[in-house]
Amino acid sequence: MDLGFAGRTVLVTGGSSGVGLATVRMLLDEGARVATCGRRAGALQEIGPHERLHTAVCDVRDPGAVARLVDGVRERFGGLDGLVNNAGQSRMKGFAACTGEDWRDELELKFAGVLNPLQAALxxxxxxxxxxxxxxxxxxxxxxxxxxxxxxxxxxxxLNLSKSLSTELAADGIRVNSVCLGLVDTGQWTRRHAAAATGESYQEWQAALAADRGIALGRLGRAEEVAYAITGLLSPRASYITGTTVDVCGGISRAIA
Structure with a gap:
């Protein structure tokens, strides 16, 4: 199926590795013009040159840097049709171990990672x-x-913000959706396997982890499996889908809605 990306431009934040990188590559394969950013120039260079690819070093927490990124997209491609807010990470701490700075840093990263690109790209x-x-x-x-x-x-x-934005921006012809991940097989899990030093193969260790976390499919997800969902929601073929959430989690979620 032709997903309709020819002539369309999409910006993917955090596109130098993991889910972001898989999404960048999938969009290029679908014929889109793609812009992406990351905090490390070397990682961005590894994506490789492409006539429909624009890359820039950018920390999404910096509004000025994000504005320059979007200016660069406009100068290179002339416009923008899609935005994937992907930059972010997890903080493995319980309440007793968290400081006020931990809370401020986490909230700033997650909200700035959505609000700064959206405000600049709107x-x-x-x-x-x-x-x-x-x-x-x-x-x-x-x-x-x-x-x-x-x-x-x-x-x-x-998630709450995304739902509100889907309502407010609908009149502007902008759809807003969410993709919610479970455990995805990226570099962090191979590093944790190595640090655990259990003597198990990575496949054995991964299966045990999946069983412990209650993943129905018995394994971690792959970055490209998440990219399929993201790309589908970005496509103009999904023009009647907004305000929704797609779980890509192997059945770990037990929520009804």
Missing amino acids: PLLRASGNASVVNVNAVLAKEPSPRLITTSAARAGI
Whole structure:
């Protein structure tokens, strides 16, 4: 199926690794013009040159840097039709271990990672007339973990924000949806396997982890599996979908809605 990305431009934040990188590559394969950013120039260079790819070093917590990023997208491609707010990370701490600074840092990263790109890109998205925003979130937003208390709280706030934005921006022809991840097989899990030094193969260790976390499919997800959901929601073929959440979590979520 042709997803309709020819001639369309999408900005993906945090696109130098993991889910962001998989999304960048998938969008390029679908014929889109793609802009992406990350905090490390070397990682961005590893994506490789492409005539439809624009990269920039940018910390999404810096409004000025994000504004310059969007200016660069406009100069290179002339407009913007999609935005994927993907930059972020998790903080493995319980309440007793969290400081006020932990809470401030986590809330700033999660909210700035959505608000700064959206505010900078909004004029271009409005001009598109058929734009889509996808906020990459986590099932923690609906099923919080005490081991990730700051991240769970921040994720819940972003899910709430996404729903509100979907209503407010609908009149501008901008759809807003969320993709909520479970455990995805990225570099952090291979590092944790190595640090655990259990003697198990990575596949054995991963299966045990999946069983411990209650993942129905018995394994971690793959970055490209998340990218499929993101790309589908960005596509103009999904033009009647807004304000919704797609869980990509292997069945770990037990929430009905």
